[in-house]
């Protein structure tokens with residue numbers, strides 16, 4: 109077994125103070141976010157499976173709902189969310205090119221997109237409530253639909269809300285120049301935001317289209 | 319001639335190794351991001367919960383001393399007692415206790431300076447006290463009565479606010495466990511110094527890696543199920559209520575999809591501990607090192623395919639046989655470990671230290687729990703003993719005879735590293751004798767009363783089982799008493815134990831290649847691991863161990879500063 113000198117090891121693994129190098133730190137953070145998202149998928153999938161079971165067991169309820177309810181608003185909402193994901197990518201790219209002002213603009217647009225989505229969801233919820241589709245059990249024709257619809261979509265909406273707050277935090281730090289040399293914070297937010305987007309596309313397809 | 323790699327930190331430190339500074343006790347009560355402090359925080363907190371859960375077990379056994387209802391005021395009170403006992407033992411004792419050893423030992427064994435996310439690490443720990451308060455508070459309102467498994471409709475239609483608190487607390491504990499596990503995975507993948515290749519990693523690290531993968535993938539199922547349960551309880555939904563278009567089996571499916579993998583969360587780290595302790599204390603390399611590491615991964619994956627063996631009596635009949643088969647398959651990687659341990663100590667120079675005794679205790683008890691597990695996997699037999707004391711016996715053999723014995727082995731093994739002082743071996747042996755026989759006579763007879771038909775979760779039982787239950791209760795009190803011996807030993811040794819030095823067991827893994835307790839940065843520099851973490855019995859390993867000793871323990875008058 110070869111003997112290494114202290115200096116060799118230093119160069120490989122750590123900076124002079126025994127702290128992690130920036131690159132190592134970034135790798136850690138990214139892997140951490142991926143693992144976190146993996147665990148989130150599981151929670152969503154439970155709620156999605158709950159919905160799929162309803163779809164299989166009571167196709168009439170769902171078909172009936174599709175007939176009565178339009179998908180106009182929610183389609184528009186979906187496009188807003190998709191667009192915000194694009195803004196996100198542009199924001200990260202701007203920062204990587206050293207363009208702080210551009211980054212702030214794009215991430216600002218991302219936060220705005222998320223906010224619009226939430227407003228849209230709020231409008232949709234109040235319309236549905238009007239039709240008698242509620243979360244709790246009720247003696248209406250929608251009795252079994254409500255909870256299976258609201259649980260995943262609200263849980264998703266909560267994630268969008270967290271994402272908007274996170275985007276604002278990215279803006280605050282970004283404005284101070286925190287990401288000028290190391291945009292990892294934006295990248296992590298980006299992973300999260302894309303995840304929220306992908307989950308929405310699944311929910312949208314599953315609940316509104318098929 | 320082979321050059322002997324000496325931990326680099328050693329050379330620098332050799333001249334100042336006379337006195338080692340221990341962290342002040344007050345540091346353990348504060349927010350700290352040092353993985354060693356956090357490890358001890360986890361350990362002490364979980365041990366407190368062990369005592370609480372143990373006291374509840376004593377009450378359970380007191381109630382069961384006679385066939386009548388005499389200690390508890392009602393059957394309902396008894397229900398909440400065993401519900402709390404199970405919940406505290408599993409969510410507040412075993413699972414966080416492994417985070418204790420994982421935290422303290424894994425970064426050291428890897429040769430890392432800390433965990434990947436020190437702040438997250440502290441945060442995960444500090445979620446536990448509030449969660450515990452929430453869960454325990456539930457006991458004082460209208461307590462949960464549905465057992466630790468919380469099946470609806472018991473947990474939805476027939477339980478009080480305590481059940482809501484139970485679910486909230488379990489939720490927080492799940493989140494804490496997920497955060498802790500993400501931290502372990504990233505640490506093990508990314509924080510190893512270049513010399514610590516994956517196939518040089520000590521088996522405890524392999525086990526913690528497998529455990530953490532399970533925790534990250536399985537615990538969210540619990541989180542999802544608990545969310546739906548909470549909605550049913552507070553928001554009027556009917557996810558688990560058939561009368562409202564829900565499905566009671568949904569809970570059982572999701573819960574066990576978490577909880578079967580969770581039994582491996584509770585025992586895999588113990589299996590890792592066993593490989594360490596058996597190898598060090600019998601001076602032999604681990605038999606089949608790679609297979610043992612891989613079998614941890616195998617268990618992690620197959621563990622996700624067996625959940626419905628908990629539902630043999632509620633499942634669609636045509637699904638029973640497939641689950642019977644997968645359950646029997648998972649015995650294979652477990653068997654690999656068993657034979658590896660036997661092969662490891664075979665022909666070794668066994669030293670019957672307390673750690674070794676508990677490791678051997680684990681082997682004898684776990685093999686019984688494993689065999690009764692395969693018996694329970696056999697459908698016709700399970701139908702017969704389902705929900706009887708046979709099941710209670712089975713899971714205590716794996717949880718107590720397995721996990722708790724491994725925790726004790728780990729305690730005696732790493733206490734010198736944590737505190738810089740040795741534990742008292744004689745007290746350790748007495749502790750072992752009381753635990754071993756107390757355990758055996760508490761839980762072995764439960765097989766018999768179970769097969770005779772005594773149901774679990776009842777406060778009142780048939781006269782015919784009275785004698786057996788007195789034997790069981792008496793032994794349970796002996797077992798309960800044994801805990802005081804180890805508590806006394808811990809406290810006494812912390813202040814008076816002989817100074818341990820860096821490497822009292824002459825072990826090859828890296829946590830021993832630094833002072834006891836290690837400095838804040840663990841190593842003064844990146845240490846170089848010995849080429850084989852279990853390569854005992856070779857000249858090279860002896861030379862390495864001598865070098866470690868010379869570097870750290872050259873001075874005869876070692877002292878510990880508080």
Ligand code: HEM
Pocket residue numbers: 372375376378379400401403404405407408411412464465466467710714717718721722760774775776777794797798
């Ligand atoms: C002194 C040691 C212990 C004794 C005497 C003891 C005794 C018991 C008894 C008699 C029951 C059955 C109650 C009933 O069904 O009526 C029980 C249940 C249980 N015990 Fe223990 N136990 C001990 C330690 C542990 C440990 C260390 C663990 C886990 C790490 C544990 C986990 C459980 C669980 C999960 C249940 C099931 C609770 C339920 O039915 O929901 N026990 N215990």
Ligand SMILES: [Cu+2]
Pocket residue numbers: 577578581624625627628
């Ligand atoms: Cu199981």
